[in-house]
Amino acid sequence: MSQNVAQFDAWIRDQFKALNTELESLYDHCENPMQIADTGNELKQQLKQEGESHIEKLLIEGNTDQGFDRNFDLLGNIGMYMAACRRHELTEPSRETRSPLEKASALALQVGASLGVTPRFATSHLTTHCKAVDGEPKRFTSLKDEALFIDFNTLAVLAYKRAADALVRILPMGISHPVAPYLLMDATSALKDVAHWNKKLFDELDGDAFFNHVRPYYKPFRVGQHEYRGANAGDFAGINEIDMLLGLCQANQSFYSQLLVDKFLYMMPEDQARLRDVMRRQSLLDQILDGLNSNPEAPWLKEVIQALVEAIDAHGNTAHQHHEQLVKRFIVAPSIKLEDNDKTHITASGPPLEVLLRSLNRLKELRMAANNSQLPSRYHDVQRLKCWLESH
Amino acid sequence: MSQNVAQFDAWIRDQFKALNTELESLYDHCENPMQIADTGNELKQQLKQEGESHIEKLLIEGNTDQGFDRNFDLLGNIGMYMAACRRHELTEPSRETRSPLEKASALALQVGASLGVTPRFATSHLTTHCKAVDGEPKRFTSLKDEALFIDFNTLAVLAYKRAADALVRILPMGISHPVAPYLLMDATSALKDVAHWNKKLFDELDGDAFFNHVRPYYKPFRVGQHEYRGANAGDFAGINEIDMLLGLCQANQSFYSQLLVDKFLYMMPEDQARLRDVMRRQSLLDQILDGLNSNPEAPWLKEVIQALVEAIDAHGNTAHQHHEQLVKRFIVAPSIKLEDNDKTHITASGPPLEVLLRSLNRLKELRMAANNSQLPSRYHDVQRLKCWLESH
Amino acid sequence: MSQNVAQFDAWIRDQFKALNTELESLYDHCENPMQIADTGNELKQQLKQEGESHIEKLLIEGNTDQGFDRNFDLLGNIGMYMAACRRHELTEPSRETRSPLEKASALALQVGASLGVTPRFATSHLTTHCKAVDGEPKRFTSLKDEALFIDFNTLAVLAYKRAADALVRILPMGISHPVAPYLLMDATSALKDVAHWNKKLFDELDGDAFFNHVRPYYKPFRVGQHEYRGANAGDFAGINEIDMLLGLCQANQSFYSQLLVDKFLYMMPEDQARLRDVMRRQSLLDQILDGLNSNPEAPWLKEVIQALVEAIDAHGNTAHQHHEQLVKRFIVAPSIKLEDNDKTHITASGPPLEVLLRSLNRLKELRMAANNSQLPSRYHDVQRLKCWLESH
Amino acid sequence: MSQNVAQFDAWIRDQFKALNTELESLYDHCENPMQIADTGNELKQQLKQEGESHIEKLLIEGNTDQGFDRNFDLLGNIGMYMAACRRHELTEPSRETRSPLEKASALALQVGASLGVTPRFATSHLTTHCKAVDGEPKRFTSLKDEALFIDFNTLAVLAYKRAADALVRILPMGISHPVAPYLLMDATSALKDVAHWNKKLFDELDGDAFFNHVRPYYKPFRVGQHEYRGANAGDFAGINEIDMLLGLCQANQSFYSQLLVDKFLYMMPEDQARLRDVMRRQSLLDQILDGLNSNPEAPWLKEVIQALVEAIDAHGNTAHQHHEQLVKRFIVAPSIKLEDNDKTHITASGPPLEVLLRSLNRLKELRMAANNSQLPSRYHDVQRLKCWLESH
């Protein structure tokens, strides 16, 4: 790490976090926590200027040749700074045509482009790739609810990844391999872990604290000319690998591929590569259906159909939980209470809440193989497997 | 190649080309060649439907696991089809919110995402990566001017690439290596080739034929929801590698990095990787300036400064030529003649002509190290080298 | 798959397997199962010639441009054919200076080199990357003990890989991250699965059947001029990633790095890349020791030290099991019974049994952090952690 | 660069070079320049110990996580140190079973393995990837003939690479593409540059100085247990890409693929990847022959056959030059003068001189498409093209 990079990192881990925490506590005393424009102006300016002076030095130094890991880390720091400026309404994408944080934009664009990712912080910066120093990961604030949100998120992401690893490892063997059922069981067990962490989140996260003091750091903001949607917990390849390998979502459906296209640059390059590869593969569900069609009494079918159906159910379950519990409680419920003109931009990805919910619901139904003829859901195929099981 | 892929390819090389050629000949007899909406409707429908029926089969087949080369080729075919539909105004991005070519969009999104490139045809599909079969590259039409335009474009791109190769090979040696001047000379010689092919284009391309019958295939169009700007001849990494290695453009200037960010997904993945790498390196110009600062009488300086200055001049020259000759003659001049309501969307990349020209002019001045204090041009640094040469 | 490739694959899955199985049954009736030179000559010739005629066609076709997966598969088929020829003593590396299977060698060299792996079958061809067709993986014979050996091996390899995945995911977070203990627990649980599969192997595999009819297919053989050691179950990156991340083996110890160097080309390219990356990282053990040194009362230490110690013990346990149970029972015991001149080449990797055992024992002791001052074992460091735990 | 890495690098560039140079000057006064065992013992010990103390520090530091470029550079430094020890006969592979330079071996094995290359210096360390500092590349000695040898070597390597680039770029277009002849001409022109640099070398290099004071640094030596052949100027992918793309050598001939297999790990990873890719492609010669067979009057043939034949001749010419001039003058001639017991190990790559020459001659004949029925030479195919040209 160059010295300038190290100093910026230290600032993010220390003063930056303290300033945000102090501002959140001021906002907490505002009458309307959505109306923060006139609160804490001095602290806000301090945050803006201190960050800027670090970034200025880095821009002059121009030394971005420090290997992927360090540059990715640096991008996270710039992104956290820009996101905080946006949360404190020092910038606001709908009132500007380009980010007023010119230096930060320039550095973010350079580093992001040289890494092959969006020029902003991504979820992985805060979760799977958030380096802890002496027990302390990088955080926006020292609020308990931010830590809780992020830690359970991270655990759920890691469990999804483990499920994806297991499914991917079936591909070179084929679904009829004697070892395939064990990999499916491993995936199912990992998906149950996801459910466990989701439940923890549901039980332990404070809805108001999250909505008012954590989520606002995940809003969209501009870097240079373009606005980039907020980071969201789903910005890793694993979840979509599972979707496609289980056959529940399909890359040749444009609803789904559009979603993937929009998501690619929010993922780490290694995740991009994995996801690309999976997009080209035949799903495990389709492999089994082929098997069933050519010989419905093949001896290898029973164990693996059982295991696949369990994996599918476990995946559907996490999707149901995400939508009906997490999204409903932590996004929808608090939004309903809002005044109309506070409702804009409450979602991380920009579109109005209803649009977002419709899209999330569609995903949920696909993942649950729901009986919905409007959707390319695999309901009938999954039912066919379940019936087969009953008769075998 | 699967049979469906092969049949679609054969159609693109044969009927598709014939239909476009016939339509162009009809348009040629229109009073206003910009007003083609009501001409050749039957041929247009034939083109649309034949293409669609090929794409439908591919979507059902779902077999995208054919290796990078073949999928890239397939994406080019889908993209050419969609671009032709747009050229014939079967689709028009400003009147739609999503492409009416739903099947083609779905396939393009899947294939593009799985390759890591925009879901449309890119310049490389028509130039450096356009497979010829029995002497015939893939083309929209059999018009002489399309062939001429594309062939000279390809030759210029290849020469730029050779220049970039030579410059990149200096990096591991450092600018003070005894062999560096030879690599710079090789770059200069390649840049002179670029100028040669540019001149040929200027001399031999028919402006009207190009403007009315070739360029319209390069317009922006939608794939799924998003509109993608048109392909342009600069969508390869080499030119930007040269910009940055010669020190004339800098990745920490947001004008330039924004431009790179917007361009990345229009390049082949291998080009993306090369460009990313170069973005992290110290330019040759800066390496020499460091050398000059620490020991202005070092014996290795003379030969290499001479060679660098020549490379810089050669690069500036191609930029000048591009702007003052090619753009002026083949875009600006014919546009001036247009009625106002024909002027929209005449450029491939979407923005109004003035905006585009301003941006191109800026690039030209940077590449020429022009004396313009509004720009981060390297004028003074390049002058310093030239003065030093005079006194040594 | 080209037709020739498909026909060769079908032959390997069918006639080849049948011929080997028949030959094994003849050998079973030999007085000395080590002396098979004069048994089943006709079948042996048939196997040799049929394979050769397939390979000849492939060599002429010269079409190796089928993507990584298919070429890797093809290499496995060539390798299985050559290994069977060696098992039936149609070739014998110590009596030849180059493989008499010239065509097979030529094809294996071409394909292996183009893939970046040794030009022979590797363990992954038979385990993690062995495609099953309609429930049947590729196998040398249809003997129950081969299936059993390979299936449990595969399950153990997959469990090791899962443990390695979990440990690798700690690296970007650092050992002090609140989520690190969970990843360590996941690793431990996977290592316990390894132990489970090892025990199954120990309990269920028939020692004589394995030694006489399975293991001989894993002998070293020549391809072209060079002799390549046999495939062994450890030819994947995961086990060494675990060794190094837990800190038990170190890449700057030449005993260990020599072993890695000799192993690289027997791994899949993706495994090579992972292993290379891990070689450059600080181990989790060293990260904790650094933490302990700088602040032995840091609150994050307790949970993670506990979890690391459990992972270390679990890994040591699998190593103990491998050496004291699997190797002793399935290699050492049957070897002792052999006549002296049958003892040569009983091990897969060529060196005499004592040398091999010494090396395996050393590995075992390193993995167990054994109290052996002759070795760079982490005994004292691990003890320090255990003591710290007792006092906290 | 860590401080230890920087200090070692400074030592290599300074004292190490001075010590070697001084030793060479002592050897120059020996009666028999092959008998240097008892000369300069103090200097030799100094060199050995100073290097060792640097390496020791690096081994303890254990910090190999510095990105590819820096580690590759470090490996070059370790390798140069070990090669010098071997040149001064502090080590001698035939009298040892493992390198007595234990620390250097350990570090070289770790770094080499983590990079995916042989654990010794390779030609690229001294040529295309030899960083110059203030005008000074890394060198063993400051002898004029070493500089001359390496610089002309580098220029020839770079010219071969340029030729290979041009040929590779034909692949995605196919040989019948209108632009292919220009790429072939570029390749030919680059090959003529190779000839130019070869001639310079022939004219300007002092045979005795080279044989006695430069070449000995290129001998084989052990790292850990294994002996690694010496670096040679051909250890880059370009030359073999040319061989195969022109169709003169074929990857399915085991003589040639064996040679490639033995060479892979002596190349940079990026070169390995390029070469692997080319091994899977149809040669340009075969593409043309296919074209000729299906339509001998196709209009695209003439220009491209002309251009291919010229490229083939230019390549054959460099091969002829290499063998008949460079090898004869700088290796064979001085060897003849030697006493018999000095003749062992005079070649870099280990085998006896006659064996080496035979293999080199074979390569020469293949590259010249010589009329030799013992070889899979393309004589008849190339003749066919030449005849066709005469009649068209």
Ligand code: HEM
């Ligand atoms: C308080 C907890 C959570 C809330 C309120 C929440 C809410 C949301 C919302 C509103 C979106 C829509 C996208 C956006 O606004 O940009 C979203 C997307 C997503 N979330 Fe969550 N989320 C939570 C936790 C999690 C967890 C623990 C995971 C598991 C890793 C997860 C996985 C995803 C995924 C994968 C997406 C992308 C869309 C999809 O593929 O379903 N979320 N989430």
Ligand code: HEM
């Ligand atoms: C019948 C069961 C097994 C026997 C008899 C056996 C025997 C051996 C032997 C003799 C070697 C020495 C190398 C050689 O000969 O080339 C070896 C190496 C190895 N085996 Fe096994 N093995 C068995 C099962 C397994 C299993 C299930 C695993 C788990 C994946 C495993 C992992 C390894 C590893 C990693 C090595 C490489 C050396 C090392 O890193 O320890 N083996 N085995």
